[in-house]
Amino acid sequence: MEDKRLSRRTTLRDVARLVGVDRSTVSRVLRADPAISVREETRARILAAARQLEYAPNSLARGLKLRHSFTLGLLIPNLANPVFPEIIKGAEDAARERDYLVLLTHADDQSFEERVLRGLLQQGRVDGLLLATAQIQDTVIAETRVNHAPVILVNRRADGTGGYIITDDAAGARLAVDHLARLGHRRIAHLAGPLFTDTALRRLQGYRQSLRQNGLDYDSALVEESGFTMEEGLQGMQRLLARSIPFTAIFAVNLPVAAGAMLVLREAGWRVPDDVSIVGFHDAPLAQMMTPPLTVVKLPLYEMGYRATKALLRLIDGAAETVQEILPPLGLIERGSTAAAPGADRTRPGI
Amino acid sequence: MEDKRLSRRTTLRDVARLVGVDRSTVSRVLRADPAISVREETRARILAAARQLEYAPNSLARGLKLRHSFTLGLLIPNLANPVFPEIIKGAEDAARERDYLVLLTHADDQSFEERVLRGLLQQGRVDGLLLATAQIQDTVIAETRVNHAPVILVNRRADGTGGYIITDDAAGARLAVDHLARLGHRRIAHLAGPLFTDTALRRLQGYRQSLRQNGLDYDSALVEESGFTMEEGLQGMQRLLARSIPFTAIFAVNLPVAAGAMLVLREAGWRVPDDVSIVGFHDAPLAQMMTPPLTVVKLPLYEMGYRATKALLRLIDGAAETVQEILPPLGLIERGSTAAAPGADRTRPGI
DNA sequence: GTGAAAGCGCTAACAA
DNA sequence: TTGTTAGCGCTTTCAC
Numbered sequence: 182m183e184d185k186r187l188s189r190r191t192t193l194r195d196v197a198r199l200v201g202v203d204r205s206t207v208s209r210v211l212r213a214d215p216a217i218s219v220r221e222e223t224r225a226r227i228l229a230a231a232r233q234l235e236y237a238p239n240s241l242a243r244g245l246k247l248r249h250s251f252t253l254g255l256l257i258p259n260l261a262n263p264v265f266p267e268i269i270k271g272a273e274d275a276a277r278e279r280d281y282l283v284l285l286t287h288a289d290d291q292s293f294e295e296r297v298l299r300g301l302l303q304q305g306r307v308d309g310l311l312l313a314t315a316q317i318q319d320t321v322i323a324e325t326r327v328n329h330a331p332v333i334l335v336n337r338r339a340d341g342t343g344g345y346i347i348t349d350d351a352a353g354a355r356l357a358v359d360h361l362a363r364l365g366h367r368r369i370a371h372l373a374g375p376l377f378t379d380t381a382l383r384r385l386q387g388y389r390q391s392l393r394q395n396g397l398d399y400d401s402a403l404v405e406e407s408g409f410t411m412e413e414g415l416q417g418m419q420r421l422l423a424r425s426i427p428f429t430a431i432f433a434v435n436l437p438v439a440a441g442a443m444l445v446l447r448e449a450g451w452r453v454p455d456d457v458s459i460v461g462f463h464d465a466p467l468a469q470m471m472t473p474p475l476t477v478v479k480l481p482l483y484e485m486g487y488r489a490t491k492a493l494l495r496l497i498d499g500a501a502e503t504v505q506e507i508l509p510p511l512g513l514i515e516r517g518s519t520a521a522a523p524g525a526d527r528t529r530p531g532i
Numbered sequence: 533m534e535d536k537r538l539s540r541r542t543t544l545r546d547v548a549r550l551v552g553v554d555r556s557t558v559s560r561v562l563r564a565d566p567a568i569s570v571r572e573e574t575r576a577r578i579l580a581a582a583r584q585l586e587y588a589p590n591s592l593a594r595g596l597k598l599r600h601s602f603t604l605g606l607l608i609p610n611l612a613n614p615v616f617p618e619i620i621k622g623a624e625d626a627a628r629e630r631d632y633l634v635l636l637t638h639a640d641d642q643s644f645e646e647r648v649l650r651g652l653l654q655q656g657r658v659d660g661l662l663l664a665t666a667q668i669q670d671t672v673i674a675e676t677r678v679n680h681a682p683v684i685l686v687n688r689r690a691d692g693t694g695g696y697i698i699t700d701d702a703a704g705a706r707l708a709v710d711h712l713a714r715l716g717h718r719r720i721a722h723l724a725g726p727l728f729t730d731t732a733l734r735r736l737q738g739y740r741q742s743l744r745q746n747g748l749d750y751d752s753a754l755v756e757e758s759g760f761t762m763e764e765g766l767q768g769m770q771r772l773l774a775r776s777i778p779f780t781a782i783f784a785v786n787l788p789v790a791a792g793a794m795l796v797l798r799e800a801g802w803r804v805p806d807d808v809s810i811v812g813f814h815d816a817p818l819a820q821m822m823t824p825p826l827t828v829v830k831l832p833l834y835e836m837g838y839r840a841t842k843a844l845l846r847l848i849d850g851a852a853e854t855v856q857e858i859l860p861p862l863g864l865i866e867r868g869s870t871a872a873a874p875g876a877d878r879t880r881p882g883i
Numbered sequence: 884g885t886g887a888a889a890g891c892g893c894t895a896a897c898a899a
Numbered sequence: 900t901t902g903t904t905a906g907c908g909c910t911t912t913c914a915c
Contacts, residue, residue: 190654192892203902208894220900237654241601242892245592245907252635252657260620261817266611266638273638282657284603285636287617287624303541303588305908306603306633411817440821447823466612466762470791472798472823543908554886559910569884593908596891656892 191234199230207231211238244305252282253493254307256297258314260287262409263436263465264482268313268335271486279494281308288314302330309493311335311486331496333504335489338379344496344504346489348480350380353510354387355394357432357460357478360513362395365522366430366458370403372417372442374434381406384434384462402426407438414441422449429522430458436465439475443518454520464514473517481508542585550581558582562589595656603633604844605658607648609665611638613760614787614816615833619664619686622837630845632659639665653681660844662686662837682847684855686840689730695847695855697840699831701731704861705738706745708783708811708829711864713746716873717781717809721754723768723793725785732757735785735813753777758789765792773800780873781809787816790826794869805871815865824868832859 197204202223209217210227219227230236244250253276257265269285276283284307286297301307309331334345361369371388374381385404392399402424407417414437421428422445433439439461443453451457453473461468461477468475485508492504548555553574560568561578570578581587595601604627608616620636627634635658637648652658660682685696712720722739725732736755743750753775758768765788772779773796784790790812794804802808804824812819812828819826836859843855 190656193894194892204892205894205903206901209901212894214895218900223900235654237651239596239892240655240657241592241595242907243894245590245596245891245909246893246895248907250592260611260617261614263612269611269638282635282637284633286633287620300588303586304591305541306591411821437817444821466788467818467821470762470795470818471821544910545908555908556887556910557885560885563910565911571884574884590908593891594910596893596907597909597911599891 190239191236192239193236195234196227196230196236199234200226202227211236248305249308249497250306251280252284252307253490254284254286254297254301254310256286256288256310256312256314258288259410261437263467264463265313267465267482268486271483271488272311272490273486275487275490275494281494283490308497309333311489311493312337331493333489333493333496335485336380344492344502344506346485346492346504346506346508347380347383348482348485348508349510350383351387351390353462353478353480354384354432355391356510356513357462358388358391359395360476360515360519361430361432361458361460362391362397364430364458364519367397367522368400368403368426368428369397369430369432370405370421370428372414372421372431372433372438373404373406374409374438376406381409381434388432403428407434409435409437411437411441414438415445416441418442418445422446428457430460430519432460433462435462436467436475436477439477440467440471443471443475454518456523458519458522460513460519468514468516471518476516476519477514479511479514481511484508541590542587543590544587546585547578547581547587550585551577553578562587599656600659600848601657602631603635603658604841605635605637605648605652605661607637607639607661607663607665609639610761612788614818615814616664618816618833619837622834622839623662623686623841624837626838626841626845632845634841659848660684662840662844663688682844684840684844684847686836687731695843695853695857697836697843697855697857697859698731698734699833699836699859700861701734702738702741704813704829704831705735705783706742707861707864708813709739709742710746711827711866711870712781712783712809712811713742713748715781715809715870718748718873719751719754719779720748720781720783721756721772721779723765723772723782723784723789724755724757725760725789727757732760732785739783751777754779758785760786760788762788762792765789766796767792769793769796773797779808781870782811784810784812786813787818787826787828790828791818791822794822794826805869807874809870809873811864811870819865819867822869827867827870828865830862830865832862835859 193204193207197207207227210219210224211231255269255272273283288297302310311333313335336347338345338347358369371385373385376382389399405417405421407413418441431442433442439459443459446453446457453459459475461475464477464479468477488506544555544558548558558578561570561575562582606623624634639648653661662684664686687698689696689698709720722736724736727733740750756768756772758764769792782793784793790810794810797804797808804810810826812826815828815830819828839857846853
C-alpha cells in the first residue's frame with residue numbers, strides 16, 4: 182500500500198517539467214554548480230519554479246548518489262548527566278555549518294552500543310561517529326578502526342581510532358585540589374570515577390600530582406572509586422564515611438557524584454562548607470542550584486563538542502590526520518561549597 | 533574525489549556474486565519474505581555469505597526505494613530541562629521496536645525550528661515528527677498539516693495536527709495545590725509558565741480549580757508569570773517577593789523554576805519548609821538533590837514519549853486517526869520542601 | 884525456486 | 900548553454 186503523503190513530494194522532474202528544461206539543468210542551477218554556465222533567464226525561471234513548487238531535494242536519493250548521508254552520529258551514555266547538553270550544542274553548531282545533521286543516540290547499554298556502531302555506519306545512516314561514551318569496549322573501537330570508519334572519541338582516549346578530543350582532566354583536577362590545599366586542607370579525599378575509564382584515571386592522576394606539589398601525602402584510603410552517576414556518588418560517599426578516617430575536603434570526579442556526596446554528608450550531619458569542603462568537576466546550572474552552590478572546575482565542553490565535530494568532518498572529507506587535541510580547563514569557579522579548612526590559619530568566611 | 537571508506541561497503545551484489553544467485557534472491561531471503569519460497573540449501577548459503585561479508589543493507593538505497601527513511605524526528609526546545617531525558621527514552625524505546633531511529637534535534641530558536649520542520653520532512657530525512665517544543669508557531673503547525681505530514685505534539689496541544697499526547701496538567705496541578713491546602717496553607721502563590729503556552733495555561737487552570745475546591749479565594753496578585761527555565765524562575769520569584777504580599781506556599785510550574793525560586797527565597801532569608809512550602813512539577817534526580825529535597829507531582833513522561841511515538845508510527849503507517857491522549861498524573865511525591873503552614877493547627881513535623 | 888528488469892530521485896561525465 | 904545517459908543499492912513485479 183503506497184503512502185500518499187510521502188509520494189507527493191516535489192521532485193526535480195516536476196520542476197524541470199514546469200520550466201521546460203532537463204532535470205540535470207535544474208540540479209545544476211539549484212546546486213549553484215560553478216563549473217557550469219546557464220543563461221540568466223533560465224536560471225531565474227528555474228529558481229522561481231523551485232520556490233513555487235516548494236522543491237526540496239530528497240536527501241535519500243542525494244545521499245545514495247553521493248555516498249554520503251550528511252548525518253553524524255553522536256553516542257551519549259546518559260542524557261541525565263548535565264555535561265552532555267553543552268557537548269551536544271557544540272557538535273550541532275559545527276555540524277550545521279556544513280549542513281550536516283546530528284543523530285543523537287543515547288546508548289546506555291553495551292549491546293546496544295555495539296549495534297549502533299555497526300548499524301549506523303554499515304547501513305550508511307551516518308558518515309561518521311562521535312563517541313562520547315566512556316564504557317565502550319576497546320574491541321569495538323578497534324574494529325571500527327579496521328573498517329577505516331571515521332570515528333572521533335569525545336572526552337575519552339583510546340588508541341587506534343581517528344583520534345580524540347579531550348579536556349586536560351589532570352590539569353583540571355590539579356586546579357580543584359590546589360584550591361583546596363590553598364584553603365588549608367590537608368586531608369583531601371577523592372571520589373573517583375570507574376578506574377577502568379580513561380577520564381577517571383586522568384582525574385585521579387591530577388589529584389595525586391597536586392597533592393605532591395602541595396607537599397601532601399597520598400593516602401589510598403582517601404580515594405574511593407565510585408561511578409559517574411549520582412547514585413554511585415551516594416554509595417561511594419557512604420563507603421568513605423564508613424571507613425571513619427578523617428578528611429576535611431572532597432574532590433568529586435563530576436557533578437552528579439558531588440551532588441550525591443553532598444546529600445550523604447548532610448544526612449550524616451556534616452555541614453558544607455563548615456565541616457567539609459567539596460569541589461566538583463564540570464559546570465552546569467545544577468551546580469548553582471545546589472545548597473550551598475558548588476565550587477567547580479569549568480571545562481570547555483561546548484568547545485570540545487564543536488572541535489570534535491570539525492575534526493570528524495575533516496576525516497569524512499578524507500583527511501589522513503589523526504586528531505589528538507587536549508583542551509585546557511577554563512578555570513575554577515569558586516562558590517559556596519568550599520571554605521578554609523576547620524582549624525586552619527585562614528579565618529572562616531562569614532563568621 | 534571518491535571516498536574509499538564509504539564505497540567499500542558490502543552490497544547485495546557482492547553477496548549474490550559469492551553465492552552465485554541473483555541480487556533479488558538475496559534480498560528476498562534476507563528480508564525473510566514469506567510470500568516466496570527458496571530452497572533451504574540456497575537460503576543457508578545466502579545467510580552464510582551475508583554473515584561472512586558482514587552485509588548490512590544500505591539504508592539510503594532502501595529508503596529511496598521504499599519511500600521511508602525509517603527515522604523519526606524529535607524536536608526538543610532545551611536539553612538542559614531534566615524532563616526531556618525521560619521523554620526521549622520513551623520515544624527511543626518505541627522507535628526501536630519498529631527499527632526506527634530517533635533524530636533528536638534541539639531547536640532553541642524559532643527560525644531553526646521552522647527550518648527543521650520544513651527541512652527534515654521535505655527532504656525525506658524523517659518519516660514523521662514529534663514536537664516537544666512549546667513555543668512553535670501555530671502557523672508552522674498549520675502548514676505541516678496542509679502537507680499532511682505525520683506530526684504529533686508531545687506535551688503540547690494545538691488544533692489541526694495529527695494529534696497530541698499530553699499529561700493531565702490540570703489534574704497534576706490540583707494534586708500539588710490540594711496537598712498544600714491540606715497542610716493548612718491558605719495563601720498559595722503560583723509561579724506560572726509563559727501564559728501563551730498551553731502547558732502553562734493548563735497548570736494555572738488546575739491551580740485555580742484546586743483553590744476553588746478547597747474554598748480558597750483566587751488572588752491574581754499571587755500568580756506570577758515567568759518561564760520554564762531556572763533563570764526565569766529566579767526572576768519571577770524576585771518579582772513576587774518585591775510585591776510584599778503574604779504567602780506561605782508556592783506551586784512552581786516546573787522543576788527548574790522551583791529550583792530558581794528556592795534559591796531566591798533562601799537568599800532572602802526564608803526557610804524552606806518552615807517559612808514557605810514549595811511544590812514542583814515533574815520529577816527528576818535534581819528534585820532529590822535540592823535542599824531540602826523537593827516535593828513534586830510526578831507525571832508519566834516516559835510513557836508520554838513512548839505513546840506519542842507509537843501513535844506517530846501508526847500515522848506513518850497510514851492510519852487516519854487523530855490522536856488525543858491525556859495521561860493522568862502518577863501522584864504526588866512528598867519530600868522535604870513542604871510542611872504545615874506556619875500557625876496552622878497541624879503540628880510542624882520534626883519539631 | 885530463481886532471474887530479469889524497472890525504477891525510487893538524484894548527480895555527473897559526456898555529448899551536442 | 901543544455902540534454903542524454905548511466906548508475907548509486909535496493910525492492911518487487913513479472914516471467915520462466
